[in-house]
Amino acid sequence: MEDASKQTIAHEVGGINDALRFGLNGVKSDIVGVHPVQSTFQSTKMSQAEMKRRGLAMTYGSAFPLKMDLDSRMLARFQRPPGAVSSSMLGLEAVNGSLDDFGFEDFHCLNDPRESETYRPADMHHGMEVRLGLSSGPVCPSFI
Numbered sequence: 384m385e386d387a388s389k390q391t392i393a394h395e396v397g398g399i400n401d402a403l404r405f406g407l408n409g410v411k412s413d414i415v416g417v418h419p420v421q422s423t424f425q426s427t428k429m430s431q432a433e434m435k436r437r438g439l440a441m442t443y444g445s446a447f448p449l450k451m452d453l454d455s456r457m458l459a460r461f462q463r464p465p466g467a468v469s470s471s472m473l474g475l476e477a478v479n480g481s482l483d484d485f486g487f488e489d490f491h492c493l494n495d496p497r498e499s500e501t502y503r504p505a506d507m508h509h510g511m512e513v514r515l516g517l518s519s520g521p522v523c524p525s526f527i
Contacts, residue, residue, distance in 0.1 A: 454478050 416422070436448045458475040476482045512518035 451478065 417425075439448050439451070455475060455478050458472070458478055461470075461474065462472075463470040473482075509518060509520075513520060
């Protein structure tokens with residue numbers, strides 16, 4: 384007798400194609416790469432990180448960059464459950480040294496979605512179901 388799991392058919396054969404939840408599929412974004420300035424910025428950032436790793440390995444020994452990578456991976460996994468307070472990843476920013484960088488996302492007065500009249504607070508139960516793989520869709524459908 385064959386196993387029952389081999390006889391069942393996957394529920395979503397073609398994958399998830401929900402334009403209202405996940406947006407429209409854009410062919411141009413799949414074909415066209417990133418902007419040249421953005422690719423230069425990313426490659427420069429990666430080369431600087433590699434030089435920093437080599438310098439730390441020469442100064443403190445080869446185990447120190449490995450310990451830093453382990454700490455970064457542990458801190459990257461820590462997140463708050465979805466809800467009213469978003470996860471700030473303060474520990475990861477401290478290890479990576481990005482606390483001193485002030486980006487556009489750090490300026491809260493511009494386009495804060497929580498200040499919008501169409502903002503809907505996150506459902507913590509649905510967010511945890513998505514994170515654990517029990518449900519599909521965005522973790523937080525934040526707009527009506």
